[in-house]
Amino acid sequence: MKQFLILSALAASLGVASACSSAPETATTNRAANTNTTVANTATTGTADPAKADDTPAAVKAVFPDAQAFTTQHKDIPADKIVSIEKDTSSKVPDKDHHSYLAFSTTGGARKQIGAATIVKVEGKDVVVVYDNKDGSPVIKEVRAEGVPAPFLAQFAGKGHDNDLLLGADIKASGANEVQAKAITEAVRVDVLTMQALYGAAHKH
Numbered sequence: 001m002k003q004f005l006i007l008s009a010l011a012a013s014l015g016v017a018s019a020c021s022s023a024p025e026t027a028t029t030n031r032a033a034n035t036n037t038t039v040a041n042t043a044t045t046g047t048a049d050p051a052k053a054d055d056t057p058a059a060v061k062a063v064f065p066d067a068q069a070f071t072t073q074h075k076d077i078p079a080d081k082i083v084s085i086e087k088d089t090s091s092k093v094p095d096k097d098h099h100s101y102l103a104f105s106t107t108g109g110a111r112k113q114i115g116a117a118t119i120v121k122v123e124g125k126d127v128v129v130v131y132d133n134k135d136g137s138p139v140i141k142e143v144r145a146e147g148v149p150a151p152f153l154a155q156f157a158g159k160g161h162d163n164d165l166l167l168g169a170d171i172k173a174s175g176a177n178e179v180q181a182k183a184i185t186e187a188v189r190v191d192v193l194t195m196q197a198l199y200g201a202a203h204k205h
Contacts, residue, residue: 055072057126059126060101062144064117066105067103068106069106070104072102075097076098077096077097077194081194081198084193089186089189089193091189098194099119100117101116102116116131117131118131118191122180123180125145125146125147126145127143127144127188129143129192130142130143139160148176149175151174152171152181155171156188161193161196167181171185
């Protein structure tokens with residue numbers, strides 16, 4: 001699997017770490033300076049306390065069966081970014097405190113990040129969005145949601161902030177209920193733009 005980058009001036013690490021104003025530091029919460037960073041190789045940004053409970057959702061763990069440890073990262077979305085995202089999507093950002101889950105494995109004594117994912121809530125359903133890195137920006141590797149047709153979810157793979165992610169354009173219902181398909185598409189679009197705002201490298205368009 002292609003390693004993740006948590007975008008910062010370090011174009012080699014995708015650490016979704018930063019300050020979180022709404023929650024205290026936990027075993028799986030890794031806090032770092034509130035700078036633009038990327039989602040990959042964050043093994044050195046912090047470690048979880050094995051004495052405390054792992055709060056990583058089961059749906060995320062299922063995506064990374066080879067992971068030996070997980071870290072929950074919190075990062076506050078700046079107010080101006082929220083305004084921009086909501087303007088671009090015509091949807092509400094659900095929470096200014098954005099959570100990401102990093103998966104790690106240890107090979108040959110070296111701890112390495114093997115994946116990053118988020119969870120968006122859609123009509124009471126957990127939708128897991130797994131991210132990869134492309135040219136310093138988060139792109140979707142896959143989307144999982146129980147009870148949602150696989151052909152519909154498969155369309156999100158490879159999409160990023162440069163894609164419109166509109167139902168009927170980039171994304172088709174493909175067997176999913178139209179109402180549910182629209183809700184999932186909009187929620188994923190908000191998350192993609194949030195990930196880009198928090199961890200995406202500066203670039204020109």
